[in-house]
Amino acid sequence: MQRALLYGLLTVIVSFLLGWYVETWMGWVLFYTGLSIHLSMHYRNFSRLERWSRERVLDASLEGDGEWDQVFRRLYRHEKELLEKIEQRERDIARLIAAVHAMNDGIVLLDGAFRIQFCNKTAERQLGLATASDRGQAIGNIVRAPAFMAYLEKADYTRPLTLRLDRYFERVLSLYLMSYAEDCWLLQVKDITQTDRLDSMRRDFVANVSHELRTPLTVLSGFVETLQEIEVDEDTRRHYLQLMGEQSQRMQSIVQDLLTLSSIESAPPPEDQLVDMASLVDKLRRDAEALSAGRHHIVLDSEGQGDLLGAESELVSALANLVANAVRYTPAGGTITLIWRISPEGAEFAVQDTGIGIDAKHIPRLTERFYRVDRGRSRDAGGTGLGLAIVKHALSRHQATLEVSSEPGKGSRFAACFPASRVRCE
Amino acid sequence: MNETQHISSIFDEELNRLRTHVLQMGGLVETQLTAAIDAYSNGDVGHVKHIVDNDRKINELEVTIDDECAHIIAMRQPTASDLRLVLGISRMVPDLERAGDEAKKIAKGVRRIYDNGHMPSQYAVGVRHLAGEALVMVRQSLDSFARLDGELAKSVIRADDNVDAEFKSVMRQLITHMMEDPRTITVAIDILSIARAIERIGDHAKNIAEHVIFIVEGRDIRHNKEAIK
Numbered sequence: 001m002q003r004a005l006l007y008g009l010l011t012v013i014v015s016f017l018l019g020w021y022v023e024t025w026m027g028w029v030l031f032y033t034g035l036s037i038h039l040s041m042h043y044r045n046f047s048r049l050e051r052w053s054r055e056r057v058l059d060a061s062l063e064g065d066g067e068w069d070q071v072f073r074r075l076y077r078h079e080k081e082l083l084e085k086i087e088q089r090e091r092d093i094a095r096l097i098a099a100v101h102a103m104n105d106g107i108v109l110l111d112g113a114f115r116i117q118f119c120n121k122t123a124e125r126q127l128g129l130a131t132a133s134d135r136g137q138a139i140g141n142i143v144r145a146p147a148f149m150a151y152l153e154k155a156d157y158t159r160p161l162t163l164r165l166d167r168y169f170e171r172v173l174s175l176y177l178m179s180y181a182e183d184c185w186l187l188q189v190k191d192i193t194q195t196d197r198l199d200s201m202r203r204d205f206v207a208n209v210s211h212e213l214r215t216p217l218t219v220l221s222g223f224v225e226t227l228q229e230i231e232v233d234e235d236t237r238r239h240y241l242q243l244m245g246e247q248s249q250r251m252q253s254i255v256q257d258l259l260t261l262s263s264i265e266s267a268p269p270p271e272d273q274l275v276d277m278a279s280l281v282d283k284l285r286r287d288a289e290a291l292s293a294g295r296h297h298i299v300l301d302s303e304g305q306g307d308l309l310g311a312e313s314e315l316v317s318a319l320a321n322l323v324a325n326a327v328r329y330t331p332a333g334g335t336i337t338l339i340w341r342i343s344p345e346g347a348e349f350a351v352q353d354t355g356i357g358i359d360a361k362h363i364p365r366l367t368e369r370f371y372r373v374d375r376g377r378s379r380d381a382g383g384t385g386l387g388l389a390i391v392k393h394a395l396s397r398h399q400a401t402l403e404v405s406s407e408p409g410k411g412s413r414f415a416a417c418f419p420a421s422r423v424r425c426e
Numbered sequence: 427m428n429e430t431q432h433i434s435s436i437f438d439e440e441l442n443r444l445r446t447h448v449l450q451m452g453g454l455v456e457t458q459l460t461a462a463i464d465a466y467s468n469g470d471v472g473h474v475k476h477i478v479d480n481d482r483k484i485n486e487l488e489v490t491i492d493d494e495c496a497h498i499i500a501m502r503q504p505t506a507s508d509l510r511l512v513l514g515i516s517r518m519v520p521d522l523e524r525a526g527d528e529a530k531k532i533a534k535g536v537r538r539i540y541d542n543g544h545m546p547s548q549y550a551v552g553v554r555h556l557a558g559e560a561l562v563m564v565r566q567s568l569d570s571f572a573r574l575d576g577e578l579a580k581s582v583i584r585a586d587d588n589v590d591a592e593f594k595s596v597m598r599q600l601i602t603h604m605m606e607d608p609r610t611i612t613v614a615i616d617i618l619s620i621a622r623a624i625e626r627i628g629d630h631a632k633n634i635a636e637h638v639i640f641i642v643e644g645r646d647i648r649h650n651k652e653a654i655k
Contacts, residue, residue, distance in 0.1 A: 133573050138446060141572040144453025360551075361467065408551070 003066055007038060041065055048072075058083060106173075106189030114139050114152055114185065126173060126189050127165070139187070148175070162192070172196040201368055208370030212254055212385065216247035250384075257386035260317065261369070264393045270311030274424060277307045280316065281340045281349070288323045288336060295332040304342030306425040308418060310398045318394035321387040322351045322414045328383060330355035330411075339415075347423045350415035357408040366404060367392040391416075398422060437502050441511065444494050445572075448515055451487040451522050452568040454480065458529035459564065459627060463557040465536045466620065469545070477533040484526040491519050507641075514641035518571070518634050525564065525630040528623040535620045544613040552596040553621050559589050560624045563631035570635060576642040582635035589628035596621045 011034030019027020045068040052062045052072075058079055064072045100107055106123030110116060116134050123129060127143050134142060140149050143165075151161040160176040174190040223240045226232070232240070285300050292298060308315065326336045334354040341348045358366070362373045370385035392402055399419050406412035458477055465473045495516045498504060504512055563582050570578035600614045600621075636648050 128569075130573075133575065137572060138442070140446060141449045142569065144449050144456060144568065146450070146454055146457055149450055149453065 004038075011035065011038070042068075045072075049075075104191075106187075106191075108139065108187040108189070110139060110185040110187060112183035112185075116142075117184075123187075123189055126171065126191060151175070151177075160190075204371070205369050208385065209258075212370060213251060216250045219247045220244055254384045254386070257384045257390065261386055261390050261393060264314060264390065264397065270314055270397055272309040273312060275308045275310055275312045275315055277340065277347075278302075278305075280312075280319070281338065283316075284319055284323050285338055287320060288327055288338065291324060291327045292336070296327065296330055297333075297335040299335060299337045300340075301337055302340045304340075304347075304425075306342040306347065306423050308347065308398075309422050309424060314394040314397065318391045319349055319416065321391045322349075322416065325383075325387060325414070326351045326353040326355065326412075329353070334411075342423060342425065344420065346420045347418040348415050349418075350413055352411065352413045354411040357410050357412055358404070358406040359408050360406075363404050363406065367402065437498075440494070440498055440502070441508065444491065444498065444512070444515060447487060447491050447494065448518065448522070449568060449572055451484060451491065451519070452564070452571075454484050454487070455522055455526045455529065456561070456564055456568070458484070458526055459532075459557070459561055462529045462532040462536065463554065463561070465533055466557075467554060469536075469540050471537050471540045474533045474537040478530055481526055481530045484523060488519055488523045491515065507644075510641050510644060514637040517640075518637040521630040521633045521637075525627045528627045528630070531623045532620050535616050535623070539613055539616045542612065544616075552592065552599055553617060553624070556589065556592045556596055556621060557624050559585070559592060560628040560631065563589065563628050564634075567631045567634040567638065570638045571641075574638070574642050576639050579635040579638040579642070583632050583639075586628055586632040589625060593621055593625040593628075 011031065015027045015031035015034065017027075018030055019025075045064045048062065048064060049068075049072070052059055058076075060076065062072045062076055063069060101120045101122075103120060103122060106120060106126045108116060108119040108123045108127070108129070115136050115138050116129065116131075117136075119127075119129050119131055119134075124131065129139075129142055140152060145163055145165065148161065148163055151157075157177040157179075160174045163173045163175055165171050165173055170193070171191060172193045174192045176188040176190070178186050178188070180186050223244050227237065227240060281300065281302060285298060288296075288298050323336075323338065330336060330353045336354075337352040339348070339350040339352060341350075358373055362371075365371045366373075367388045369389045372385055388402075395402055395416050399422065401417050403415045403417055404412065458480055461473060461477050461480075464470065465477070495512050498512050502508075563585050566578055566585075567582045569575070570582065597618060600618050603610050604614045633648075640646055
């Protein structure tokens with residue numbers, strides 16, 4: 001500022017002196033010229049500032065004369081800091097939103113009237129929402145399940161709501177509504193389909209073990225009581241003892257299967273010994289023929305030469321179970337085909353039958369312990385309900401998978417697929 | 427969710443409540459249909475009584491919504507898009523109510539089949555597939571109403587042809603069964619009536635979608651196949 005003032009003062013003094021000592025008009029001329037030069041400098045800077053303030057992006061090339069330059073620099077610095085701060089905020093917000101979208105749980109933000117304000121990608125998937133078109137829509141208009149409507153109306157959100165939705169496929173969701181800020185609501189959606197299934201599996205397992213063991217036990221203790229209290233003739237006694245023998249045999253095989261299962265589960269990974277598959281498959285065929293006792297037509301379809309690396313005892317118990325199942329569930333006169341194939345992708349042992357088949361909804365649960373499609377029938381056929389659980393465990397220890405395809409009334413195909421790393425070709 | 431606010435916000439609130447009631451009724455119909463089909467697949471006959479009882483709630487809502495429509499027309503004299511909304515809703519509601527009745531009919535049919543000691547799944551797996559498609563139609567027609575989405579409504583109308591074709595294939599399958607073994611005729615007829623009810627639900631969903639298009643676009647496209655192309 002001082003320099004501008006000094007310039008003004010100097011102009012006034014010099015033009016006064018000139019006017020006083022030389023000619024009055026010369027003093028005035030100098031005075032006006034000096035002032036107009038001074039003013040035009042200010043006007044030039046002012047118009048620069050005006051142009052600069054119109055720019056949409058921050059322009060770094062703003063330069064001024066004298067004191068103006070400092071003002072311009074300060075303005076520029078101030079503006080730049082502000083812009084950086086805003087950018088930082090925007091980055092933070094974008095990161096936060098991205099984090100909310102990345103969450104495994106669904107998040108829906110609602111206003112006081114339960115209208116959707118925001119929802120993350122998981123919630124979109126779980127509840128079938130679409131942020132773009134559903135903003136401002138009451139959530140009850142889209143998630144129309146009566147149970148959910150009742151939950152919203154009840155106004156007691158201390159416990160989460162468990163909701164079964166089958167929008168795309170069946171899902172069990174746990175919804176938890178909590179309030180935040182002023183009159184805002186946050187709906188948290190957890191997918192508990194898996195836990196729900198595990199829970200029912202565990203409940204079923206305990207119930208099944210006790211049930212499976214109790215049935216033969218009841219028969220046994222019934223006969224024991226009869227024999228203790230009533231005189232029976234020799235023939236009846238022998239008949240009773242035979243039935244008792246059968247029942248204890250049954251309990252034995254259940255316990256045996258349970259032990260096999262737990263030993264497979266807890267044992268260290270199998271040692272890689274070379275298993276001679278040609279003879280194993282042949283043995284399985286003979287087993288099938290022995291089990292079937294001529295009631296079925298048994299075909300062997302073998303292709304490719306090669307052996308498997310793995311634990312022979314586990315492979316035998318897995319594959320023999322598949323064969324035994326096929327014999328058990330195929331009515332007399334049916335055909336059972338044992339297939340052994342080796343390809344560059346891996347090896348496959350499959351059992352194809354023309355039996356009663358399995359409804360599609362049972363297939364995912366077949367390998368659960370004691371899971372039965374038809375309780376009465378499989379026990380009549382002599383199954384313990386643990387066979388496929390053993391198969392699945394034994395196979396998974398060999399990185400193999402069990403693939404099941406079936407059509408009710410037409411027959412089933414159970415295939416054990418081994419990865420190429422387990423196959424050794426001669 | 428009308429784009430423009432009315433001067434009277436109470437009127438807005440009334441319209442919103444009306445829409446919510448319609449969707450609530452739709453939600454009930456969806457649940458009823460799902461439950462009926464579950465009963466068909468699992469043989470859960472105990473659930474049938476529940477389904478039959480729940481139908482009453484749908485009927486009650488129909489009366490409430492009718493009342494509200496009459497009230498709005500009488501008190502507010504709605505015009506343009508509001509009038510279309512109210513008219514569309516009053517046409518849509520009977521379709522929803524009948525879809526609910528069909529669900530009840532399915533549940534009763536399921537009870538008849540299991541009470542006679544039959545297992546439906548061994549005769550007609552296709553019914554479940556058919557029901558799945560009809561359920562998607564109902565759901566999407568209600569979604570299109572909630573979002574006032576004319577395009578979605580049109581896709582619902584087009585999907586009806588699939589459901590009809592699916593129904594015909596189920597019917598052919600059942601006729602084959604009946605010809606092979608006359609003992610299956612009783613159960614096959616029961617299953618056929620269930621499939622018929624599902625197909626009718628698809629038709630109701632299509633009607634609802636047509637009313638949605640009327641609300642959104644102001645065109646009446648009933649009985650006009652070209653209009654949705």
